[in-house]
Amino acid sequence: MELFDNLSLGFATASTLANLGFCFIGVLLGTLIGVLPGIGPTATIAMLLPITFQIGDPTSALIMLAGIYYGAQYGGSTTAILINLPGESSSAVTAIDGYQMARKGRAGAALATAAIGSFVAGTVSTFLVALLAPPLTGIALQFGAAEYFSLMVLGLISSIALASGSIVKALAMVVLGLLLGLVGTDIYSGTPRFNLGIREYSDGLNFVAVAVGVFGIAEILRNLEDEHERSVAVKKVSSLWPTREDWRRMAAPIVRGTFIGSALGVLPGGGAILAAFASYTVEKRISRNPGEFGKGAIEGVAGPESANNAGAQTSFIPLLTLGIPANPVMALMIGAMIIQGIVPGPNVATEQPALFWGIIASMWIGNVMLVVLNLPLVGLWVKLLTVPYYMLFPIIIAFCSIGIYSVNSNIFDLYSVAFFGFVGYVLVKLRCEPAPLLLGFVLGPLLEENLRRAMILSRGDFSTFVTRPISATLLVLTAAVLAVVLLPSVRKKREEVFVEDE
Amino acid sequence: MVIDRANALCGAIFIAFGAYFGLNSLGMELGTPFRMGPGFFPLFLAAILIVLGLAIAIPAIRVEGEPIGSLPLRGMVFILPSPVLFALTLKGLGFVPSIFLATLLASFASTKMRIPTALILAALMTAFTTAVFVYGLGLPFRLFGPWLGQR
Amino acid sequence: MKKLLAALGAAATISLTAFSAGAQTYPERGITIVVPFAAGGPTDTVTRLVAEAMSKDLGQQVIVENVGGAGGTLGAKQVADADPDGYKLLLYHIGMATSATLYRNLPYKTLEAFEYVGLVTEVPMTILAKKDMAANTLAELVDYAKTNADKVTVANAGIGAASHLCGMLFMSAIGTPLVTVPYKGTGPAMTDLLGGQVDIMCDQTTNTTKHIQAGTVKAYAVTTPKRLDVLPDVPTTTEGGLKGMEFGIWHGLYAPKGTPAEITERLSKSLQVALKDENVVARFAELGTVPSPEADATPAALKAKLESEIARWKPVIEAAGQYAD
Numbered sequence: 001m002e003l004f005d006n007l008s009l010g011f012a013t014a015s016t017l018a019n020l021g022f023c024f025i026g027v028l029l030g031t032l033i034g035v036l037p038g039i040g041p042t043a044t045i046a047m048l049l050p051i052t053f054q055i056g057d058p059t060s061a062l063i064m065l066a067g068i069y070y071g072a073q074y075g076g077s078t079t080a081i082l083i084n085l086p087g088e089s090s091s092a093v094t095a096i097d098g099y100q101m102a103r104k105g106r107a108g109a110a111l112a113t114a115a116i117g118s119f120v121a122g123t124v125s126t127f128l129v130a131l132l133a134p135p136l137t138g139i140a141l142q143f144g145a146a147e148y149f150s151l152m153v154l155g156l157i158s159s160i161a162l163a164s165g166s167i168v169k170a171l172a173m174v175v176l177g178l179l180l181g182l183v184g185t186d187i188y189s190g191t192p193r194f195n196l197g198i199r200e201y202s203d204g205l206n207f208v209a210v211a212v213g214v215f216g217i218a219e220i221l222r223n224l225e226d227e228h229e230r231s232v233a234v235k236k237v238s239s240l241w242p243t244r245e246d247w248r249r250m251a252a253p254i255v256r257g258t259f260i261g262s263a264l265g266v267l268p269g270g271g272a273i274l275a276a277f278a279s280y281t282v283e284k285r286i287s288r289n290p291g292e293f294g295k296g297a298i299e300g301v302a303g304p305e306s307a308n309n310a311g312a313q314t315s316f317i318p319l320l321t322l323g324i325p326a327n328p329v330m331a332l333m334i335g336a337m338i339i340q341g342i343v344p345g346p347n348v349a350t351e352q353p354a355l356f357w358g359i360i361a362s363m364w365i366g367n368v369m370l371v372v373l374n375l376p377l378v379g380l381w382v383k384l385l386t387v388p389y390y391m392l393f394p395i396i397i398a399f400c401s402i403g404i405y406s407v408n409s410n411i412f413d414l415y416s417v418a419f420f421g422f423v424g425y426v427l428v429k430l431r432c433e434p435a436p437l438l439l440g441f442v443l444g445p446l447l448e449e450n451l452r453r454a455m456i457l458s459r460g461d462f463s464t465f466v467t468r469p470i471s472a473t474l475l476v477l478t479a480a481v482l483a484v485v486l487l488p489s490v491r492k493k494r495e496e497v498f499v500e501d502e
Numbered sequence: 503m504v505i506d507r508a509n510a511l512c513g514a515i516f517i518a519f520g521a522y523f524g525l526n527s528l529g530m531e532l533g534t535p536f537r538m539g540p541g542f543f544p545l546f547l548a549a550i551l552i553v554l555g556l557a558i559a560i561p562a563i564r565v566e567g568e569p570i571g572s573l574p575l576r577g578m579v580f581i582l583p584s585p586v587l588f589a590l591t592l593k594g595l596g597f598v599p600s601i602f603l604a605t606l607l608a609s610f611a612s613t614k615m616r617i618p619t620a621l622i623l624a625a626l627m628t629a630f631t632t633a634v635f636v637y638g639l640g641l642p643f644r645l646f647g648p649w650l651g652q653r
Numbered sequence: 654m655k656k657l658l659a660a661l662g663a664a665a666t667i668s669l670t671a672f673s674a675g676a677q678t679y680p681e682r683g684i685t686i687v688v689p690f691a692a693g694g695p696t697d698t699v700t701r702l703v704a705e706a707m708s709k710d711l712g713q714q715v716i717v718e719n720v721g722g723a724g725g726t727l728g729a730k731q732v733a734d735a736d737p738d739g740y741k742l743l744l745y746h747i748g749m750a751t752s753a754t755l756y757r758n759l760p761y762k763t764l765e766a767f768e769y770v771g772l773v774t775e776v777p778m779t780i781l782a783k784k785d786m787a788a789n790t791l792a793e794l795v796d797y798a799k800t801n802a803d804k805v806t807v808a809n810a811g812i813g814a815a816s817h818l819c820g821m822l823f824m825s826a827i828g829t830p831l832v833t834v835p836y837k838g839t840g841p842a843m844t845d846l847l848g849g850q851v852d853i854m855c856d857q858t859t860n861t862t863k864h865i866q867a868g869t870v871k872a873y874a875v876t877t878p879k880r881l882d883v884l885p886d887v888p889t890t891t892e893g894g895l896k897g898m899e900f901g902i903w904h905g906l907y908a909p910k911g912t913p914a915e916i917t918e919r920l921s922k923s924l925q926v927a928l929k930d931e932n933v934v935a936r937f938a939e940l941g942t943v944p945s946p947e948a949d950a951t952p953a954a955l956k957a958k959l960e961s962e963i964a965r966w967k968p969v970i971e972a973a974g975q976y977a978d
Contacts, residue, residue: 187836190977193526199727202723394609398588409731
């Protein structure tokens, strides 16, 4: 059987002592750098990329790079859970319930859930990559501008579920996020927009700067509100390990998250970004007690983390089969491949089978190492929470400053941190949640770009969104979600208003 | 007259953002459906944001809300300028003094911090980050900059 | 204030003496090459390959720093403002010439802000169409485009990108404006071409060679005087009937204005050595390009190239009436 031969070739390549070593170093470095606050996967990989250039053998170098990638992803989730500081859009979702779990003294369980979810998702999606890469690529190519637009609309409508408080405020945060995402230059006309005349913002606001501002800095300020009266320290850590009840509750979300993430990750135009958000929405909708979401529901960590990791894995599909990067991290990967003398494209699998299947096998090996490495480290990370908060936050600020600067060497990104720290704090204080804003921020440019492109391609005919079958299906789905999501929550909102009135 | 100040302020903030983006979009080409201009989509979003802002602010009138609570003024004064200080001094002073000062500044946000502790913390952070980022990862930072007479 | 001025003056004197002393021993520490684009792009790749080879020759580490933004002009500005001591350089492509017209408010004067080290490479362009395009030759494609001008779509990777310049040149060569569809970067544009969502694109061989070889897109012409070794079956634009549509994405290495001539000469020598490095030649070939010949990897050749290219693109961009600010 061909698949079996391919996989055994892959495992033979990936499990030489040297390659196992590189994979381990990659996972370790990725975790250690990625766990530093304010330094997300993109910055981590950009920082560690040059190290892989020192390795002569391209297969080893790419295996190490893949290890760095998984390590950075996981490290990013760790900071999201422990100090509410997501380094990328997907871990913004993990931060919602993960951080609440940490505040309740269940940081260990949250971290372990994230590790286990990532591992299961990684295992399943590695096999999906091996099995389905070519046919999935075909489907991905069917997605044009109209389809992406409809997909983004579906994602945005679903994001209402991210809110645990007022729906109107959540919607306003999404729209504000969309607008902030448009800051920069209009790619169609080259017109600079909303950049206050500052050239340094002409490529838009830096995601990490906005995320660190509205999540991290805002959280620090909240904790400084009244140091004497309120204990900012998290409750005593109960148990490092998930309880039997936890295991039962995380199983199904992990499976669902894996499939959602695998499916969306294949789409090169931002599908992977939606994976974690979509999974959260699904879990909250089908949960018997949705009220728990936003207050430390383990399903809210298990589902999105699995979706995130599965999406990360399957976003290698367009990279390996088409040579097209699904996100900025994948763009860095392409750069690394080219420097190693491999031009990613449709021919890699046939011309360099050992490399192609070696990378796929090493994805799984990397995931194993991640679990082996991180489960024992959970105890150590949780210990970090015992550092007094007044010592912790100057450290957080320092790392954030370095991390944000190193992405683009743009000092204006540091000014954005201060600004969004302030705005984010005020909005959080007024009971608006930051996660929908971040989703909007990421999707804003994509939404506009695809809307306008779809209209150009259809010569200004709006019916293009319903005459193209995939797009129409997505819009029908959107309508369904709107009906299902909005009706009960409107009722719930009323109840909330009454509660507030009392 | 009673008013839910939190929600009124919240609505006002959204309306203000909406107005900023909306007014700027009006100054740009709106285009046609075939070739939408740079102002079309943001104007549409800005209008929605203003409506949502109103939907939050108007019901807040004549309703009593939770109080907003105290503001961490000391925190804001020391935390928010810290990344800005790093930005302003990095090129001139170089990485080592710049990260030291930024950490030190942020330290004083808490009333619990004592000066010796802050100095030690900032020094340790400087040593650690210099070792990791400059020596370990080889990021292109200058240790000491031209303001200190270093080339 | 006086004290500050005095201190600045003293600093300036020290640095001037440092230069003259430094020129003989240059380089005595690591050199940074600024790439004004994100890591992983074609310019970044070219730079990293060259930087590695130059490190060997100079005996000092040559570090690549990515300062992306505003079509490359933010990175260029940073180098224009850097100390002219030979420790901060800029590797920028054809955008150095086109940005002089595309941006009406550049914060530096393109022809006055830099010293020249040399040309690095000139990457050829390829004219492509989606796989199921009926036309089989460049002439047929031009005919098809002319008769269906309101239907044919041309993808590009954003204002000022190589594909945008090439698209403008193609339209002016065939004398027919087509519907332009901009994307954010080459990746998504290529995806839509592969998926048949758009009709035509013209882009650098660094991005297109693999797809052409795999037969997932149709290639009609290369924009070079001679056919390429990696794509022997693809005719040149002249063979295909579009005379004068020859151009490539040339890359040059620059230093801040005022860098001593001994230093730029030393760098130029090092660049020439790097461009003969086995690894560089081999990797460039895989990307469908060749290193610039020794005669072009000189300050004079780069200066002449920049001046002639600014003059060449000014009317094309002004005719299109599209600016980036």
